[in-house]
Amino acid sequence: MSRAQSHSESPSTGGGRETAWRRREPLFDYPITLPRGTAYHDLDIEPDASDQEVKWAKHARSERLKGEERELEKKQQAVYGQVEGLREAYRTVQDLHGQGTEVDEALLKEAQGRLRALEKEASKIDPEFRKNRDRVAELEVEIRELNNMALDSPEKRLEYDRSNPPLALLRLADCARLGFLEDLRTTLFLLRKEVTEFLAQRVVDVFHPSDLTRDDFSHDFTANRILDDRKRS
Numbered sequence: 001m002s003r004a005q006s007h008s009e010s011p012s013t014g015g016g017r018e019t020a021w022r023r024r025e026p027l028f029d030y031p032i033t034l035p036r037g038t039a040y041h042d043l044d045i046e047p048d049a050s051d052q053e054v055k056w057a058k059h060a061r062s063e064r065l066k067g068e069e070r071e072l073e074k075k076q077q078a079v080y081g082q083v084e085g086l087r088e089a090y091r092t093v094q095d096l097h098g099q100g101t102e103v104d105e106a107l108l109k110e111a112q113g114r115l116r117a118l119e120k121e122a123s124k125i126d127p128e129f130r131k132n133r134d135r136v137a138e139l140e141v142e143i144r145e146l147n148n149m150a151l152d153s154p155e156k157r158l159e160y161d162r163s164n165p166p167l168a169l170l171r172l173a174d175c176a177r178l179g180f181l182e183d184l185r186t187t188l189f190l191l192r193k194e195v196t197e198f199l200a201q202r203v204v205d206v207f208h209p210s211d212l213t214r215d216d217f218s219h220d221f222t223a224n225r226i227l228d229d230r231k232r233s
Contacts, residue, residue: 039160046170086118089118092111092115093111196214
């Protein structure tokens with residue numbers, strides 16, 4: 001019988017009113033709600049993922065984003081090649097915006113008008129041109145944020161988890177004896193032990209170079225006339 005069941009079946013005290021600890025007990029039956037919009041959510045991994053899993057997820061996401069960016073840039077290049085001056089028009093408007101309050105408003109207005117005209121030509125060639133261009137800008141931001149993600153090192157990750165509760169509570173402590181496993185001979189011994197046990201469960205004969213790699217000595221019995229001759233007893 002579980003603890004929760006024993007509480008529910010025991011008689012209540014205080015004229016039928018439950019005690020405070022009994023009222024709080026059901027709270028432990030509910031899982032911890034994970035916050036959305038975290039770095040873990042973006043990488044599609046759990047908060048208790050290992051550091052290596054974080055690296056793998058980050059690399060996989062980076063490759064997906066870069067692949068999408070390359071495909072869209074190819075489509076843009078095809079349009080730029082057919083609409084003369086479009087690339088330069090974008091660069092001119094960008095440079096004028098960079099001047100801030102010192103920009104020549106008349107010059108900026110003229111440059112924006114020329115850009116709109118060229119964009120109309122580009123839309124006739126590829127109706128998704130503006131949408132693809134905006135998406136490329138978003139991908140550049142996502143890739144930059146991914147490269148600067150706060151999960152790159154254990155120290156940054158711990159700081160990130162603590163600043164986004166309850167992530168710090170969901171981390172699993174690393175119990176591996178890394179110093180012990182740095183010895184290659186020890187690692188190979190443990191690996192052989194795991195493989196041997198796996199094969200033994202499937203009744204497969206395994207060669208043992210020495211008695212140190214086996215634990216079944218039941219077939220080592222050798223009859224001895226003095227010790228095993230029942231007629232003498």
